Amino acid sequence: MRRRLLLLVKEIRDLFLSRAALVLLLILSAVIGYSFYSAVVLYGNASVAAIDNPLYAAGFEPVPGVFAPTFGGLFLVFSLFLPFLLIPQITQERRNNTLAVLLQIPFSWLEIVTAKFCAAILFVLFALALTLPAVALWSAWGGHVPYGELALLAVGYLLYGIFVASVSLFAAALFDDTARASILAVIAIMASWLVDFGRDMNVSPLVTAVSDWTVTRMVKLFENGILSAQAAAYLLLLSLVFAACGYWLLRFDLRRKWRRLAGTALVIMAALYLASHLHLNADLAESGRNSFPAPTAEALRKVPALEIDVYLEKTDSRFKDFQKSFLDKLLLVKRDVKVTMIGGAPLKESYGKFVYQVNGRADTTFSNSDEEIFPLIFRLAGIEPAKRDGLPSYPGYPLVTSSGRQMTVIWLYLAMIPSLALLAFTAAHFSPRKKE
Amino acid sequence: MLRIKEISKNYAGAPSLAGVSFAVPANSITGIIGPNGAGKSTLLRIMAGFEFPDSGEILFRGTPLAGFAAIKRLVSYMPEQLEIYPDYRVNQFLNFLHRAVGRADEELLDVLNLRGVGQKKIGHLSKGYRQRVKLYFSLCNDRRIIILDEPFDGFDPIQLQDILEMIRAEQRKGRTFIISIHQLHDAEKICGHYVLLKEGRMVAEGDMNALSDRFGLEKPSLEQVFMEALL
Numbered sequence: 001m002r003r004r005l006l007l008l009v010k011e012i013r014d015l016f017l018s019r020a021a022l023v024l025l026l027i028l029s030a031v032i033g034y035s036f037y038s039a040v041v042l043y044g045n046a047s048v049a050a051i052d053n054p055l056y057a058a059g060f061e062p063v064p065g066v067f068a069p070t071f072g073g074l075f076l077v078f079s080l081f082l083p084f085l086l087i088p089q090i091t092q093e094r095r096n097n098t099l100a101v102l103l104q105i106p107f108s109w110l111e112i113v114t115a116k117f118c119a120a121i122l123f124v125l126f127a128l129a130l131t132l133p134a135v136a137l138w139s140a141w142g143g144h145v146p147y148g149e150l151a152l153l154a155v156g157y158l159l160y161g162i163f164v165a166s167v168s169l170f171a172a173a174l175f176d177d178t179a180r181a182s183i184l185a186v187i188a189i190m191a192s193w194l195v196d197f198g199r200d201m202n203v204s205p206l207v208t209a210v211s212d213w214t215v216t217r218m219v220k221l222f223e224n225g226i227l228s229a230q231a232a233a234y235l236l237l238l239s240l241v242f243a244a245c246g247y248w249l250l251r252f253d254l255r256r257k258w259r260r261l262a263g264t265a266l267v268i269m270a271a272l273y274l275a276s277h278l279h280l281n282a283d284l285a286e287s288g289r290n291s292f293p294a295p296t297a298e299a300l301r302k303v304p305a306l307e308i309d310v311y312l313e314k315t316d317s318r319f320k321d322f323q324k325s326f327l328d329k330l331l332l333v334k335r336d337v338k339v340t341m342i343g344g345a346p347l348k349e350s351y352g353k354f355v356y357q358v359n360g361r362a363d364t365t366f367s368n369s370d371e372e373i374f375p376l377i378f379r380l381a382g383i384e385p386a387k388r389d390g391l392p393s394y395p396g397y398p399l400v401t402s403s404g405r406q407m408t409v410i411w412l413y414l415a416m417i418p419s420l421a422l423l424a425f426t427a428a429h430f431s432p433r434k435k436e
Numbered sequence: 437m438l439r440i441k442e443i444s445k446n447y448a449g450a451p452s453l454a455g456v457s458f459a460v461p462a463n464s465i466t467g468i469i470g471p472n473g474a475g476k477s478t479l480l481r482i483m484a485g486f487e488f489p490d491s492g493e494i495l496f497r498g499t500p501l502a503g504f505a506a507i508k509r510l511v512s513y514m515p516e517q518l519e520i521y522p523d524y525r526v527n528q529f530l531n532f533l534h535r536a537v538g539r540a541d542e543e544l545l546d547v548l549n550l551r552g553v554g555q556k557k558i559g560h561l562s563k564g565y566r567q568r569v570k571l572y573f574s575l576c577n578d579r580r581i582i583i584l585d586e587p588f589d590g591f592d593p594i595q596l597q598d599i600l601e602m603i604r605a606e607q608r609k610g611r612t613f614i615i616s617i618h619q620l621h622d623a624e625k626i627c628g629h630y631v632l633l634k635e636g637r638m639v640a641e642g643d644m645n646a647l648s649d650r651f652g653l654e655k656p657s658l659e660q661v662f663m664e665a666l667l
Contacts, residue, residue, distance in 0.1 A: 002535075003535075003536055006532065006535050006536055007536070010532055017523075095519075096518065096519035096520070096521075096522075097515045097517055097518040097519065098518070098519070098520060098521060100486060100513065100515055100518065101518070101520060101573060103504075103508065104508055104512060104513065104577075105533070105536045105537055106508055107536070252486065252487070253485065253486075253503070253504035253505075255488060
């Protein structure tokens with residue numbers, strides 16, 4: 001155990017005290033600072049009109065308004081820059097032959113790879129911790145901090161960071177040189193963005209189908225305040241595929257490693273398939289923006305199995321609205337919902353139609369508004385419709401910030417944190433050491 | 437003690453080693469001699485378990501050594517292209533090594549004169565001192581077989597005498613050395629047993645007497661044997 005800890009400390013030191021880590025830290029600080037600053041300015045400007053208007057104020061939520069954009073900076077840095085920090089930790093050891101040193105000490109392959117991976121995860125956590133000063137400032141200004149929702153956001157980005165670390169490990173195991181491995185890793189990570197873009201551009205039905213399973217889409221769930229067991233399992237298992245394949249590829253002491261690679265990938269793919277059937281979701285958004293009001297949800301639970309035939313393309317904006325404002329919320333309440341996307345000639349003939357079926361009774365609407373849909377469903381099920389409350393229960397938390405406060409963010413993230421990082425780096429590398 | 441049996445290795449279809457067989461006597465210092473491209477480093481990597489041969493096997497006391505785990509319990513290997521953590525200070529690396537292996541060799545530290553450079557970064561050391569750090573790493577363990585790939589590069593003649601004496605001292609403790617050397621006069625000073633390689637094939641092996649007999653030379657220098665065998 002002591003030896004493993006020693007190796008972990010070495011890996012943490014190698015990673016955190018590298019020049020690439022310093023550069024990444026400076027970029028992270030600038031990006032998080034600027035993202036937070038921009039979000040605070042926009043939120044503050046919009047809040048002016050909401051201070052004395054409770055109905056308007058209800059729309060002011062700190063997580064989607066301020067913290068999600070701040071973490072969005074992390075998403076960019078993790079995707080584009082993190083591989084350039086993590087990959088050299090392996091490729092340099094390969095090039096310098098120091099893997100031979102570690103293996104002969106002797107550490108096992110698993111100990112070496114695990115230590116490197118843990119160090120990478122610690123760096124991701126450290127990067128996430130850089131958002132804490134922003135949260136502290138927000139709280140000090142009198143802003144509301146929904147801790148549960150914020151923690152969920154952080155978990156989403158932690159899972160994304162783990163995914164990036166796994167892809168980096170895989171790329172570093174595949175290629176000896178840092179440049180090729182980094183390019184491969186960035187391409188693999190950005191593939192998710194490309195698929196999302198392809199979906200938005202309606203490139204092909206295949207891309208649209210695949211886009212339901214992109215990493216970015218899974219992370220988005222956490223950003224939206226939904227704790228999804230499926231998304232968490234999916235991100236972890238996908239990370240495991242890359243990490244395990246990287247581990248096997250790295251091992252030069254194995255013959256027939258392709259068999260192990262294929263076996264590992266198959267087992268984890270099977271686990272991924274099982275994970276795709278996990279439907280344990282919870283809306284952790286403080287405002288409940290992802291859920292129907294409690295009386296409606298209660299009434300919907302009493303509705304028997306529901307079938308919905310949708311006569312729309314998945315890329316149609318009406319379907320996207322329907323999905324966001326109704327279907328996603330419905331699926332949080334009811335599992336016995338079967339949605340069928342109608343294609344071919346029937347789609348063309350009745351484009352825009354929604355057919356709802358309960359207990360063999362069916363009704364049709366062209367509306368995607370829940371004000372139309374609820375009465376229709378309750379009528380089919382023979383259930384008394386839930387009474388809707390006119391006033392929102394969530395008060396909203398608008399916050400106007402002065403320009404002086406906003407400038408504090410710039411000073412903190414573009415001057416103080418970078419200066420501290422530079423000081424720490426200089427102290428670690430250039431300070432005279434005690435004689436032994 | 438160690439028998440190399442019909443080892444062959446091809447890279448992209450071109451043979452790097454072709455059916456190399458020889459024996460390494462216990463407690464010997466065996467020099468692997470040959471011109472550039474003879475396959476010395478490939479042979480050492482295979483013997484250390486860092487590469488698979490296409491065919492052939494390595495026997496330790498008559499038993500095949502199967503797998504990297506079995507080899508690394510016996511063998512310590514210093515690759516030629518080894519750059520030990522250039523950003524680490526010498527003491528920092530030594531502390532890590534000592535704590536990881538659970539021992540320090542104080543005598544070896546003195547012989548290799550590493551105490552005086554403890555505060556320097558390994559990357560800032562002269563080549564000779566970087567070699568000393570590598571040698572210390574290779575010897576600071578309890579392995580019986582030490583494989584060194586070109587360990588004498590970067591030493592001046594005076595330093596080299598100390599290093600050769602240190603290797604002899606380790607040999608007296610019961611260790612077996614297999615050393616790839618391209619400087620023949622250095623090899624002659626330290627080795628008692630030789631394996632001559634040319635274009636991936638073993639040309640001759642044995643002590644100087646055996647080599648003399650093999651090539652019909654009388655009290656030859658290693659250089660004479662080398663010229664006779666390889667040219």
